[in-house]
Amino acid sequence: MATLPPKPAMKDRILETADRLFYLQGIRAIGVDTIAAEIGISKRTLYNHFPSKDALIAAYLERRFVPPRASDKPPAEQILATFDALERRFAAKDFRGCPFVNAVAELGPADPSVRRIAIAFKESRRLWFRDLLHQLGATDPEALATQLALLVDGSIAQDLVRNDPAMARAAKEAARVLLANAGVVLDENAAAIAKKPQRAAK
Amino acid sequence: MATLPPKPAMKDRILETADRLFYLQGIRAIGVDTIAAEIGISKRTLYNHFPSKDALIAAYLERRFVPPRASDKPPAEQILATFDALERRFAAKDFRGCPFVNAVAELGPADPSVRRIAIAFKESRRLWFRDLLHQLGATDPEALATQLALLVDGSIAQDLVRNDPAMARAAKEAARVLLANAGVVLDENAAAIAKKPQRAAK
DNA sequence: ATTTGGTTACACAGACCTGTGTAATTAGTC
DNA sequence: GACTAATTACACAGGTCTGTGTAACCAAAT
Structure with missing residues (x-):
């Protein structure tokens, strides 16, 4: 039947x-x-x-184009969690870099449609960073979002050739420094602090 | 004969x-x-x-594997000049990303020799960064060198899809922040300062 | 002038690739 | 049962690719 x-x-x-x-x-x-x-x-x-x-x-x-979903977690956590997610994906056996970058590298400049969707994907992630940074009151969210995107793509490229998930952690550390430099408050207990609407420091 | x-x-x-x-x-x-x-x-x-x-x-x-050549310019300048060189290359009509990353993306995991040489290239650049950072007395040159390498590869990947030489400048700005955070003195006149006989200079 | 080594033209084998044409077969629906 | 729509097997056209085999060719050195 x-x-x-x-x-x-x-x-x-x-x-x-x-x-x-x-x-x-x-x-x-x-x-x-x-x-x-x-x-x-x-x-x-x-x-x-x-x-x-x-x-x-x-x-x-x-x-493959899934725009980053909104979350109710604190923005700073969302940003840093991006790199944790990357590290998890790097550790997976079936990770082979960014499909969009790979497609552009493979198909070359001959195929403009491939490049178009790759650009759209990169830009959507950059804007996601930018909005979170804006919420955080970071100085110059535009520039910082670009820099965070660089770290993401850099760690992906490095992991593609090196197969080393530690690249994600290195990117995360760099992101921390950049965020701190932009005036974003970063605390290991940021989550707990954010959950308790107190202003008391630890 | x-x-x-x-x-x-x-x-x-x-x-x-x-x-x-x-x-x-x-x-x-x-x-x-x-x-x-x-x-x-x-x-x-x-x-x-x-x-x-x-x-x-x-x-x-x-x-394509040309190890970064030694220079007598001040280390901090050498590092930052890397990103200026990148920006120039991005602006060139015939730039199409990192040949090693592209080859790995194209040939896939089937070809181990391609991956080997790609790893060697990335590592040689990382070590070049590391030695310069060591000379600069940066804290944790090992980790910072990796982070600078991330910025380089990130800007290359981003420029590959976006065709935007500004990615190199963004990477340079991020590098500046990371260097400053590692205790490296960064001044627009760094060259002049370094030229003045400080300590065991050649 | 003859040897020698690099080069050429050209055919060809054997794969693999995208894409199509066609007629037979299945399965779900009326 | 009859109708319909998807799927199948299978052949095939036309192209590209890597790699080889062969005989002729040309230039320079002996």
């Missing part, structure tokens, strides 16, 4: 598999045959869902 | 052309035919000088 929902998501399965293979092994290194074979479908089915490999690549990158 | 100048010109021409094409358009995007055609030689000649494309790729990366 209906062993499977008729249209659960063939398209999703294709995208999911393409994502994994593209990201881990490179876009140019993976052919559509490989993707179809990995799922166990025919190449024809894949082309029934995506008109071309380029369309699949575009969908892959768009799927 | 004593002198057999095997015309190094040809091999160099091949390498030079391969370098330009590989770097600007990507290693996978350029075939050996394209390289040979660009020089105006036959593909056979190319294969007479390099046994395989992989060998050519390896030679290309090794050629």
